[in-house]
Amino acid sequence: MMGLWGFADGAYGSFWVIYLTSVAGFTLSQIGLFQLLFFYSLAFLDFPLGGFADRYGRRFTLRIGYLLMAVGYYLLLLASIPTIFTAGLLLGASNALVTGTLEAWIVDALGTREEATLGKVFGRGEAIHTAGMLIAGPVGMLLVAIGGLQAVFSAVLAAAVGKLLVTVIMVENYGGKAASYVDTLREGLRLVGGSRLLQTYLVASLLSGTWASHFLLLWQPVLVDLGLRKAYLGPVYTLLLATMSVSSYLSGRVMGRLKPSTVLALASAVSSACLALLAVGPRHLLAYMALFAGLEASLGLSLPAGAVWRNAHLPSEVRATVLSLFSTASSLAIGAYYCVAGLLAERIGMHTSFLVPLALAATSALLYYSLSLRNPYLESREPT
CATH class of the missing domain: 1.20.1250.20 (MFS general substrate transporter like domains)
Structure with a gap:
């Protein structure tokens, strides 16, 4: 999963500005508004959705997040102003669902907080994530040569679907399942x-x-x-x-x-x-x-x-x-x-x-x- 995540991050990060300007016809001010929608939806949804994951299940939350992520990338491919702005909101929300949730799922799936064990797991995970970003550049250039910029974002969409499919083999775990959702947020604060x-x-x-x-x-x-x-x-x-x-x-x-x-x-x-x-x-x-x-x-x-x-x-x-x-x-x-x-x-x-x-x-x-x-x-x- 970390490799897919890294590839999607690398391919998206390398080509999203030129995609929005050349394919969707966005101006720089419209790109700024797109980023504003992304970061604000991420910032204001991140904390309440973290409590949702602890209360209702990390795997369940990841599935919703990766589904919204796939829908967001699909809307980017439609390349119209309304669909792209909607994609910005959905991608921000999907990242809010995934960010803290995946890390929490990994630690509780391992069943330990022992630092040496966690160090090896997170060290390898970050290395694989970065390696995925590393190959995204040359693969993205090849895809551009074959099918244009839309081919790159089709691959990013496929990576999001791949992450959604990986959740099928994940085991569910919870945080404070016995507590209410509001009590979980209060306890975190x-x-x-x-x-x-x-x-x-x-x-x-x-x-x-x-x-x-x-x-x-x-x-x-x-x-x-x-x-x-x-x-x-x-x-x-x-x-x-x-x-x-x-x-x-x-x-x-x-x-x-x-x-x-x-x-x-x-x-x-x-x-x-x-x-x-x-x-x-x-x-x-x-x-x-x-x-x-x-x-x-x-x-x-x-x-x-x-x-x-x-x-x-x-x-x-x-x-x-x-x-x-x-x-x-x-x-x-x-x-x-x-x-x-x-x-x-x-x-x-x-x-x-x-x-x-x-x-x-x-x-x-x-x-x-x-x-x-x-x-x-x-x-x-x-x-x-």
Whole structure:
């Protein structure tokens, strides 16, 4: 399933803008409205639908999510303004149904919160997901040559249907099945509100997400500004994804020896060093490519480690609820920061603007490091 998810993400992410402009005839302002519908439906539905998964079943919720996802991609293929805007809403809702739910299902299907085991599973999962994204580029180019952009989105639709079919062999599991839906949501909020550990992790993860969005927004224009031909952006993207895939796998392996919080702190320290050099170091193309690869490696290390840490500290009864709450906060923070990052790049320059994500990454490194220590202040309200 992670490979299908990665392929769909990679193919969609590589071609969706050009598809909307060239096939559907969208303007940039209409594309902005499409993204607004997607992110707002995701942000405002994520938390309540996480509670739905805990109460009524994770597999059942995943089936609804993948069904809506398939319908959304089908509506994109119809390529009219009404169907595409409807697709934006459905794709946001489907992602809200899937995000925290799949992670919660995996952990409870394994039946353990032991960090070394979770590390191997999530490390391999992230590596497979990134590998799926990696092959999406060349496969997408082949599909464009054969059948145009609609062939690419037909393949994305097929991947969504494939994910729906995989749920047939999944075993159902629940969170707080005995509690009411409203009580499940309240318990999730109470848990986060009463745990300094979870609050510290949430703030650190939001800071990490915002610096990562700065990097994702600017790496292409920065490299072009330094002299890279636009035709070479594809191969560079492939290299970055390969770096992320390898580091995700290694992250899962090292968590048998290091705490997830330690891996998170080290990854944030690496990203801080790379961002510092991007902001004040020499502006050479090869140096920047190496630093961007370092940022991708730090992201690859942190994604499995973050999944392991938060699931090791969440009870099964509200696991999907809290994961979806975290996802909601992340969507709102990252969506807002994209606007800030663009304004910063325009006002103070793309290179100098990396000073801001440097501060965010350094702060997140300190917060993650505090999670690796025995801190009486944090542990005094640790969830059970």
